[in-house]
Amino acid sequence: MDRALEYLEQNRQRFLDLLLDYLRIPSVSAQETQHADARRAAEFIRSYAAGIGFETRLFEGDGLPTVHAWHAKNADAPTVLVYGHYDVQPPEPLELWESPPFEPAIRDGVIYARGCADDKGPSLAMVLAAECWLKGEDALPLNLHFIIEGEEECGGDVVHEFLKAHRDDLKADALVVSDSSAVAPGRPALCYGLRGLAAVEVSVHGPARDLHSGFYGGAVQNPATALARLVATLHEPGGRVAIDGFYDGVRELDDAERARINLRPYDEAQFLRETGSPSTFGEEGYTVSELRSARPTLEINGIFGGYQGPGMKTIIPASAACKITCRLVPDQDPEAVTAAVTRHLEAHCPPGVRLEIQPHHGARAVLTDPSATWPQRAARALEAAYGHAPVYTREGGSIPVLTAFQEILGLEPILIGTYSPDERAHSPNERYPVEDFYSGIRTGVHLYAGS
Amino acid sequence: MDRALEYLEQNRQRFLDLLLDYLRIPSVSAQETQHADARRAAEFIRSYAAGIGFETRLFEGDGLPTVHAWHAKNADAPTVLVYGHYDVQPPEPLELWESPPFEPAIRDGVIYARGCADDKGPSLAMVLAAECWLKGEDALPLNLHFIIEGEEECGGDVVHEFLKAHRDDLKADALVVSDSSAVAPGRPALCYGLRGLAAVEVSVHGPARDLHSGFYGGAVQNPATALARLVATLHEPGGRVAIDGFYDGVRELDDAERARINLRPYDEAQFLRETGSPSTFGEEGYTVSELRSARPTLEINGIFGGYQGPGMKTIIPASAACKITCRLVPDQDPEAVTAAVTRHLEAHCPPGVRLEIQPHHGARAVLTDPSATWPQRAARALEAAYGHAPVYTREGGSIPVLTAFQEILGLEPILIGTYSPDERAHSPNERYPVEDFYSGIRTGVHLYAGS
Numbered sequence: 001m002d003r004a005l006e007y008l009e010q011n012r013q014r015f016l017d018l019l020l021d022y023l024r025i026p027s028v029s030a031q032e033t034q035h036a037d038a039r040r041a042a043e044f045i046r047s048y049a050a051g052i053g054f055e056t057r058l059f060e061g062d063g064l065p066t067v068h069a070w071h072a073k074n075a076d077a078p079t080v081l082v083y084g085h086y087d088v089q090p091p092e093p094l095e096l097w098e099s100p101p102f103e104p105a106i107r108d109g110v111i112y113a114r115g116c117a118d119d120k121g122p123s124l125a126m127v128l129a130a131e132c133w134l135k136g137e138d139a140l141p142l143n144l145h146f147i148i149e150g151e152e153e154c155g156g157d158v159v160h161e162f163l164k165a166h167r168d169d170l171k172a173d174a175l176v177v178s179d180s181s182a183v184a185p186g187r188p189a190l191c192y193g194l195r196g197l198a199a200v201e202v203s204v205h206g207p208a209r210d211l212h213s214g215f216y217g218g219a220v221q222n223p224a225t226a227l228a229r230l231v232a233t234l235h236e237p238g239g240r241v242a243i244d245g246f247y248d249g250v251r252e253l254d255d256a257e258r259a260r261i262n263l264r265p266y267d268e269a270q271f272l273r274e275t276g277s278p279s280t281f282g283e284e285g286y287t288v289s290e291l292r293s294a295r296p297t298l299e300i301n302g303i304f305g306g307y308q309g310p311g312m313k314t315i316i317p318a319s320a321a322c323k324i325t326c327r328l329v330p331d332q333d334p335e336a337v338t339a340a341v342t343r344h345l346e347a348h349c350p351p352g353v354r355l356e357i358q359p360h361h362g363a364r365a366v367l368t369d370p371s372a373t374w375p376q377r378a379a380r381a382l383e384a385a386y387g388h389a390p391v392y393t394r395e396g397g398s399i400p401v402l403t404a405f406q407e408i409l410g411l412e413p414i415l416i417g418t419y420s421p422d423e424r425a426h427s428p429n430e431r432y433p434v435e436d437f438y439s440g441i442r443t444g445v446h447l448y449a450g451s
Numbered sequence: 452m453d454r455a456l457e458y459l460e461q462n463r464q465r466f467l468d469l470l471l472d473y474l475r476i477p478s479v480s481a482q483e484t485q486h487a488d489a490r491r492a493a494e495f496i497r498s499y500a501a502g503i504g505f506e507t508r509l510f511e512g513d514g515l516p517t518v519h520a521w522h523a524k525n526a527d528a529p530t531v532l533v534y535g536h537y538d539v540q541p542p543e544p545l546e547l548w549e550s551p552p553f554e555p556a557i558r559d560g561v562i563y564a565r566g567c568a569d570d571k572g573p574s575l576a577m578v579l580a581a582e583c584w585l586k587g588e589d590a591l592p593l594n595l596h597f598i599i600e601g602e603e604e605c606g607g608d609v610v611h612e613f614l615k616a617h618r619d620d621l622k623a624d625a626l627v628v629s630d631s632s633a634v635a636p637g638r639p640a641l642c643y644g645l646r647g648l649a650a651v652e653v654s655v656h657g658p659a660r661d662l663h664s665g666f667y668g669g670a671v672q673n674p675a676t677a678l679a680r681l682v683a684t685l686h687e688p689g690g691r692v693a694i695d696g697f698y699d700g701v702r703e704l705d706d707a708e709r710a711r712i713n714l715r716p717y718d719e720a721q722f723l724r725e726t727g728s729p730s731t732f733g734e735e736g737y738t739v740s741e742l743r744s745a746r747p748t749l750e751i752n753g754i755f756g757g758y759q760g761p762g763m764k765t766i767i768p769a770s771a772a773c774k775i776t777c778r779l780v781p782d783q784d785p786e787a788v789t790a791a792v793t794r795h796l797e798a799h800c801p802p803g804v805r806l807e808i809q810p811h812h813g814a815r816a817v818l819t820d821p822s823a824t825w826p827q828r829a830a831r832a833l834e835a836a837y838g839h840a841p842v843y844t845r846e847g848g849s850i851p852v853l854t855a856f857q858e859i860l861g862l863e864p865i866l867i868g869t870y871s872p873d874e875r876a877h878s879p880n881e882r883y884p885v886e887d888f889y890s891g892i893r894t895g896v897h898l899y900a901g902s
Contacts, residue, residue: 029762030760030761030762030763030764031760031761031762032761089764090758090760090762090764092758092760093661096660154762154763155762155763181666194665195665197765199763201763205729206727206728206729207726207727207728208726208727208728209547209727209875209878209879209880210544210877210878210879211726211877211878212848212876212877212878213748213750213752213776213778213877214645214646214778214846214847214848214849215632215743215846215847215848215876216726216743216847217743217748217750217778217847218690218733218734218742218743218746218747218748218778218847219722219731219732219733219739219742219743220726220728220731220732220733221690221728221730221732222750222751224682224751224752224753224754224773225682225685225686225750225751227679227754228678228679228680228681228682228683228751228754228773229679229682229683229686229688230679231675231676231679231680231683232679232680232682232683234676235676235680237680237801239669239672271670275658275659275662275667275671276657276658276659276660276769277657277658277659277671277672277803278656278657278803278804278805279672279802279803280670280671280803281670281671281672281802281803282669282670282671283669288670291669291670292666292667292668292669292670295669296669297664297668297669299664299668299673299676299765299767300673300675300676300679300756300757300768301664301675301757301758301763301764301765301766301767301768302675302756302757302758302759302764302766302768303675303678303679303754303755303756303757303771304754304755304756304757304759305751305753305754305755306751306752306753306754306774307541307543307752307753307774308753308755309481309482309541309543310481310482310483311480311481311482311541311605311606312481312605312606312650312652312752312774312776312811313481313540313541313752313753313774313877314648314750314752314776314849314877315750315752315753315877315878316750316752317751317752317753317754318727320754322675322679323757323758323763323764325664325763325765327664327665327668327669350688351730351732352728352729352730352731352732353729354729360763395665395666396665396666396667396668396669397663397665397666398665398765424660425663425666426661426662426663426664426764426765426766427660427661427662427663427766428660428661429660
């Protein structure tokens with residue numbers, strides 16, 4: 001393994017340049033105008049893997065392709081799948097970026113670019129770790145499959161189709177996912193839980209066009225008002241979700257789990273600095289750490305209708321809409337939650353408007369056993385790469401595709417958290433320290449050794 | 452007067468071409484990027500008035516200039532002020548226009564362009580009526596002042612400054628405003644009432660940036676949710692405004708006024724076709740005609756926060772905002788209403804967010820006596836021009852500047868309604884029948900005769 005690590009040291013600049021090139025591709029999966037760019041990102045990672053000796057394919061389906069790159073030459077060695085994604089979140093609002101989201105900048109040793117932490121940097125690191133073995137040691141001590149998809153941020157189906165189509169080729173001992181955060185700079189995490197997801201788009205339609213609020217105001221329902229009244233029914237004043245059936249199946253936290261979640265010290269002043277929120281806010285009876293990781297939520301991700309420009313425009317908007325996502329915990333069923341939300345919206349929609357609801361893909365929460373064989377190997381790799389044992393964490397985010405790996409391949413994910421927790425994934429000025437990138441590669445080198 | 456009317460007939464095409472040129476200038480006052488164009492529109496109307504023999508000035512203040520054009524050569528003749536505006540509403544949403552808003556199109560005898568009805572067509576018609584007298588009869592039978600401002604749609608101060616600065620030059624017998632609608636195509640209106648206006652912009656601020664809804668969801672207040680909850684407190688479920696003090700001073704409708712308002716037959720099917728609303732909605736105990744013209748309202752003109760693009764983006768928005776305008780009736784005080792709305796918002800803002808409120812200019816309602824001398828002259832001019840006596844109407848819209856004419860010059864407005872009521876002012880595909888334009892000019896010719 002020494003020569004693999006040495007190869008890494010000799011190629012630091014080239015690896016970094018490669019990542020910056022990858023980050024220049026605006027592979028936003030949620031925006032169809034960017035799909036040609038997303039395909040460029042897929043081809044970028046596929047051709048790089050092919051260049052270092054992997055067999056590769058672009059799996060095409062009804063959406064953006066999944067990149068499959070495999071190096072499986074030793075039937076006696078263990079087989080590990082590594083999952084990542086080449087697509088990124090939309091960069092908006094653009095005006096809040098200090099440097100353009102797709103022109104990566106390095107300031108004080110930190111890369112700033114959309115997708116640097118989530119997930120181009122961490123997933124590319126796992127590929128480069130394989131290169132370190134193949135070029136430094138002339139061999140890879142295990143069979144490795146990279147599955148790098150293009151619809152993680154938009155909930156597409158192609159990777160599901162891929163897993164179904166290739167289930168027999170993908171028999172493996174472990175699934176490694178490098179798409180979550182460390183607990184502090186240089187302090188890695190091994191994440192044993194993630195929240196699931198349910199999502200709906202809601203729109204409320206009134207008049208056929210924006211109406212003059214003077215000529216018509218007072219005699220028709222205002223869709224923006226109606227939507228606000230509807231949204232206001234979704235929570236109790238204290239923050240608990242007020243939807244019948246929403247909490248069905250929620251596994252209450254036992255004392256052991258509460259202790260594990262609250263092991264990481266919580267610093268309120270630090271939390272408020274980190275978020276910029278004026279205060280914390282949430283369900284009573286739970287700590288902030290519990291609320292963020294182990295309790296279900298319903299969030300308005302966006303709300304819009306009518307005039308948004310400067311000054312005033314005296315209209316009644318023709319329609320108003322909002323985007324809703326729920327974070328789920330074991331054992332909530334995403335489809336049941338979506339159905340409960342839909343029923344609630346239909347039952348509470350004010351009169352005088354027409355309601356439209358569009359459900360999206362959901363995902364179950366993940367909760368795994370961190371003491372099993374491969375999670376422990378991953379923990380040792382993290383410790384070797386960072387000089388610190390990982391902290392076992394339960395995260396509030398979701399990686400919906402993991403449901404498919406569980407259901408189709410029977411694999412529980414091992415989530416290695418390598419990027420700094422202030423990475424601003426999904427926010428402007430997403431950041432990724434250059435050292436996290438190299439530590440991520442080192443982690444892969446150690447993990448592939450299987451020791 | 453026959454030669455004035457003959458001159459109109461001889462110049463129909465030229466007058467129409469002139470209007471179309473005027474409509475090509477995107478003089479949107481609410482958008483600063485359009486202010487150079489707004490100034491072009493001011494110069495367009497000023498230079499045209501100068502060309503037909505008026506003395507003119509552009510009155511500059513802190514905003515867009517007011518055009519003043521006057522022809523006052525006979526101290527024994529009566530003096531009439533004519534008010535209009537060269538600015539227009541923002542054209543958005545652009546995608547709903549069948550032809551571009553600033554490339555006027557004529558389809559089936561109807562002009563389609565932003566500002567054609569509100570108010571470039573009707574106000575230009577009053578100028579051209581003066582030209583008909585000056586060129587057709589070689590004289591104008593009265594003293595005439597045009598006051599064409601550029602901030603009607605954005606509530607600016609310049610015309611107020613102008614009225615204060617020139618109050619002694621503007622002593623007049625009547626104020627005529629051609630900025631309201633007929634009751635039906637070819638059936639003119641004389642409007643004796645308008646609603647007033649109060650306006651505030653509201654924003655709710657939470658985290659310093661959009662947050663990942665997985666990492667932070669459940670532990671901070673969501674500004675979009677908080678804004679929706681706040682907006683939901685503004686009305687009772689039936690539509691009545693739920694703000695303490697909002698209805699202070701509201702003059703209840705007596706039987707005579709109710710009879711006058713409801714004289715125009717109300718056709719619910721026609722109303723729903725016209726608006727496209729699925730049903731009517733409003734305070735109990737009032738007819739739709741009363742609700743639209745003689746009851747106060749509070750409308751959300753726009754609401755926005757977070758992600759609005761295609762697909763989903765799993766964030767907690769940093770902030771959310773809405774634009775609110777209230778329509779007022781006699782004897783509500785705009786400042787008192789703004790204060791009541793502000794107090795309510797502050798008292799009802801959910802925890803965990805910071806509230807910002809920006810009040811805008813308000814305006815009192817107008818309610819005048821239609822049986823006085825000049826309103827009756829205007830009524831006769833409308834009857835002569837259209838072949839139908841005008842209907843006396845009370846409108847729900849607002850012309851905030853009229854408060855200034857009342858307070859500074861002591862003039863009650865005479866509102867002549869010449870454009871068809873399906874003109875879609877403030878909406879996409881604003882329309883103005885070509886014949887309304889010519890009837891408007893004829894009305895001016897008759898009105899200036901003073902008979």
